[in-house]
Amino acid sequence: MEKSNKIIIIGGGYAGLRTIEYLAKNKQNQIILFDKNPYHYMQTEVYDLIANEEDFAQVTLDLYTFCMGFDENVVFYKQEVTSVDFDNKKVITQTQRYSYDYLVIAVGSRTKFMPSIKGLEYAYGVKSLHRAMYFKQKFEMSLFNKVHEGGTHAKPLNIIVAGAGLSGVEIVAQMASYSREFYNNNNFICRTLNIVLVNSAKNILKGMDEKLVQKSKKRLRELGVLVKNERKVVGLDGVSVSLSDGEVLPMDFMIFAGGIEPNTLVYKLKLEKNSRGFIETNEFLQVKKYDEVFAIGDCTTIYNDGKVVPATADVSEQMAEFCAKNIENLVLDKELQAYKIASRGVLIALGRNYAASKLFGLYFNGYLAYIVKKIVERVYAKRLDRVAKRGCEKIFKS
Structure with missing residues (x-):
């Protein structure tokens, strides 16, 4: 009987969910997702939420049903991770300690409310x-x-x-x-x-x-x-x-x-960090000292030709794909793959029915760019929604 791989993912954002989608294909991977919130927040659509073009339901995804949509090898726990014992490979929450073989830290970032600004x-x-x-x-x-x-x-x-x-x-x-x-x-x-x-x-x-x-x-x-x-x-x-x-x-x-800063958990972790407090990783997205631990998404900083790659949902998903491949490479004792990440395009929402964009080297703006942006957002939401619907069906049948 093949040994299962215990994989813990902390954070149900863009990077965390994309990692699950890749790793869940291998049934030997037993995956636990932790998040203090029971939903995935599609922050790239917040401008539409504020202006009443979308409601609460359209910018969130239920993490319970999403994780239930896989083949019994993914589970979600609504628990806040308080620390990690890296030497003993334990994730510690407010209620329990969980062992892992591989760990993915994808806790994102938060708005930096600078204490120097009064009020x-x-x-x-x-x-x-x-x-x-x-x-x-x-x-x-x-x-x-x-x-x-x-x-x-x-x-x-x-x-x-x-x-x-x-x-x-x-x-x-x-x-x-x-x-x-x-x-x-x-x-x-x-x-x-x-x-x-x-x-x-x-x-x-x-x-x-x-x-x-x-x-x-x-x-x-x-x-x-x-x-x-x-x-x-x-x-x-x-x-x-x-x-x-x-x-x-x-x-x-x-x-x-x-500005942004790492989420609270990052400050508590005994890992190497850069001058802004974000987790340092190598070219394989592994943290320093612990080969089985990866950091992806907004909680880390990556570079392309020496320049910082802006933190976007697209970049987070690309990081997740490299991370998932490298975990599989570790399991199979194969050579790891260095990340090569560059923006696949930029779509800037600039008010109702208007956007500016650069896709595949082509520039366009106005209503066409707006429609393209909405299509990209809908394709992303539908991809996750299909998994969540399978999870709902399983819950109703049980």
Whole structure:
């Protein structure tokens, strides 16, 4: 009888689920997935959630039924991992210790709320679902309150987004287009909107393709978004935001997308990390000192020709594929495969029915790019949903 391979995956994000899809094909792999939440959050679609184009059900996947959809060799435990004993190959949760032969750390990242910025408790992040849902409600209530004020002297709605990376740009574009469409469609007089994107760099979308940057800048101007480059948020008090150049902006609410940091577990793990606190890995995605342990997704940093590869869902899935292959190579005592990861394309959502994209070296923008982005998102969701439906059928039959 062949020996089974005990594989533990920590984190039910893009990287974790893709790893399961590959490894579950081998029935000798007995896989446990741990996550403190019972759902997978499709964060790439948060801009649609905020603007009511999608609801809670469309941006989440139930991890219980997903894991049940495989051939009895995958199980999900809704437990928070508190530490890992790497020397004895034990994953420790709040309730139990679990042994592993191979471990995949895929816990992702979170919004970095910098302690040096006073008043960040008044800001919202969107990397976690509960924060995104809370902000969505606040956004809708702000629109309603401005409508309720009415009259020609209604105060403007002041929206501030701090951070002009991909998340910040997509969210500010979606809010701008949604808000203006909302006012126009309902013929409300109170159409005054002040939407500001605060960016610490010289340009938005730092590190991204220059043509996409220019297309995005043009679109933001068309939407009436005011971009303030080379400035930082230094404080806020619930009604205003103070910038590093001394300017004070009125604020109804603010999204903080000014950076990311590893999730809490990473700080507790006794592993080598880089200067930003992310797990160090080798060319095979293994952590230092422990060949049977891999780190993938946003909790680690990888490089392409010496340059940091931006953390995206596409990159996370590619990392998962290399990770799964190398675990199989370890099992079979084969040579490991060094990762070769590059973006397969970029699709930037820039408001309702509009996107900018670069796919296979070709640039296009507008409604066509938007449709392509929605197709990519739907294909991803359908792939996971097919597995989850099999899991539902098994549960109903049992």
